[in-house]
């Protein structure tokens with residue numbers, strides 16, 4: 271069973287990896303994901319220019335009955351230089367995605383200039399969708415600002431760049447963001463980030479379950495799968511074929527991975543379920559995916575990719 275993928279001249283022997291933010295904050299966590307026989311890559315926690323503590327705890331909660339997670343981490347990370355030194359010293363054949371999430375356009379430009387001038391040979395993910403920094407909007411919901419940032423970035427940036435998008439919920443918005451993204455030589459689009467500003471209530475205490483933002487936080491896991499699949503499908507249908515798709519959101523089984531592939535995903539990321547189940551989730555998911563592909567009569571992922579059927 272051929273379970274590989276490519277983005278430009280990067281080859282992935284497996285299509286699964288972590289979602290930024292999960293099992294990727296420290297060198298130990300990053301090494302754990304890289305060392306797995308069932309991951310094709312690793313993505314760093316979205317870096318800000320300097321170390322950030324993030325939001326006050328409790329800031330993460332697993333919703334009962336396997337419904338998913340809510341988080342308002344607030345971009346806690348060891349800072350840009352920490353991840354730059356990790357990727358600079360790391361000897362690996364597996365591609366590394368370096369995720370950045372500036373708190374301003376200038377932050378993003380500064381980090382991308384440093385990456386451009388560095389000898390980092392992996393891929394870069396510009397996170398335009400963190401919902402959890404109090405007072406900061408999810409950038410990619412502002413189409414004008416998104417286009418402006420990408421216009422400035424591509425005056426100097428020549429390394430493989432992708433963007434991490436929030437979920438969209440309106441066909442007109444799929445059209446609008448795709449029109450913008452198609453103007454730029456992006457290597458990939460990663461969709462979706464968590465569904466921003468959900469609210470989960472503790473049924474015993476009638477209290478919100480996380481402290482930041484009076485309980486409002488990003489939703490992940492099974493609760494977001496339908497939205498994640500819709501965003502993967504809508505963007506695959508609209509984006510130039512040169513822009514590959516990383517599907518993220520709602521993956522807990524091999525069937526979920528398969529559905530992201532049917533919608534057009536090239537790589538698939540695991541966030542909430544990785545946080546819940548741990549590193550072994552990748553082996554389980556890949557085996558479940560392989561079984562489904564065999565059952566369906568596919569011998570390669572390429573044959574299944576984008577094969578979602580509609581009702582005529």
Ligand SMILES: O=C1NC(=O)NC(C(=O)O)N1
Pocket residue numbers: 291316341342343344345346397399400401402403463464488489
């Ligand atoms: O982009 C992000 N998405 C999330 O759901 N949480 C993290 C965070 O809060 O750091 N960032």
